[in-house]
Amino acid sequence: MTAPDPAGPALTAAECDAMVDRWLATDLDTWTRDVVRRHFDPATGSPYWVRAAQALPFDPRDITRYDQLAELGPTDLDLLRHNDPADFVPLAVPRPLAGRVWDSGGTTGSPCRVFYTPDMIAHRGVWRRWSFVTEGFEPHRRWLQATPTGPHLIGNGAWEVSGLHGGVAYTIDMDPRWVKLLIGTGRLAEAADYTDHLLNQILDVLGGGRIDYLNTTPALLKAMLRRDPEAVARLRGVRLSGTQLSPALYRRFVAALDGGVCGLSYGNTFGNAAGLPVERGGDLMPYTPNYPQVTMAVVDRADGRTVVPLGAIGRVRLTVLHRDLFLPNVLERDEAIRHRPATGFPADGVANVRPLAAVGTGVEGLY
Known part of the structure; x- marks a missing residue:
């Protein structure tokens, strides 16, 4: 699978739907075995x-089941801060590499950096x-992407x-x-x-009613409601990306949209989850990982x-099982049900x- 050129033809809706159906039918143990052997x-x-395997007391290529990934221990995100992002891409991907390196937000220190191959972008x-x-967002509408830009992967949402x-x-x-720097320094x-x-x-940009949907963060939408609630009410919907969202705030946003769609997403530079329909009147905001490449x-x-x-709260642990990026057992700075x-x-x-306060996540700012 190759990602379409943003300036060229896009995948059709049928092609996208077929990909998701195929991914959801994937056996996770088989997928794990293939990805681990590739990397x-x-x-x-x-x-x-390949270098890391030399220090392991076993051959990771002997891993045959997803639950055996625990034997590799947690992935320290400092690896993504201090290593060349290309070192995490298999040599099976033709060199020289051509693509984008994306940065994390740097909330807990210097940013993590990940190289995205075309297949990763497409997935x-x-x-x-x-x-x-x-979530009910109609195709062929006009969007405003009011999220981090520059080196941040969420900015790719415009494409x-x-x-x-x-x-x-x-x-x-x-x-x-x-x-974040301004807030952190008082x-x-x-x-x-x-x-x-x-x-x-x-x-x-919203002036004149030219925008149907807004993609932004909970903190910015909250600020918009204080500044111009009528501009929010005129939208057909909002898609929110970020962790600063409580059930009470979600219900406030839904009321302000006056019947518009309010969708959610959760993730970071190296692993993402898709928003599912909100349950219990807003008390439960669920997500499903972008399976099988993310669990x-x-x-x-x-x-x-x-x-x-099930139903209990704990720390989020992320595993990236992409054919072009392998990051087992990443302990996130978030907690969830x-x-x-x-x-x-x-x-x-x-x-x-x-956010998981116990790990000292630092300043969340507008995200």
């Missing part, structure tokens, strides 16, 4: 993982389109709504690291000025290994995600 192959594997985009359809959902995308500039007046700067850009577990906060019972989606979803999901 640890001495000749064509990922340079980082994420198709799942995003699946979310748009599931996802235009190239895969037939929409027209407007964008604004947003640097989340700057506002320069709250300047942080408020930056928020106003973003709102001015957003409301300028999520909710584990005991203390040991980081024991999966909590362990949730099992309805029939048809082969893996656990998460619900009601929020």
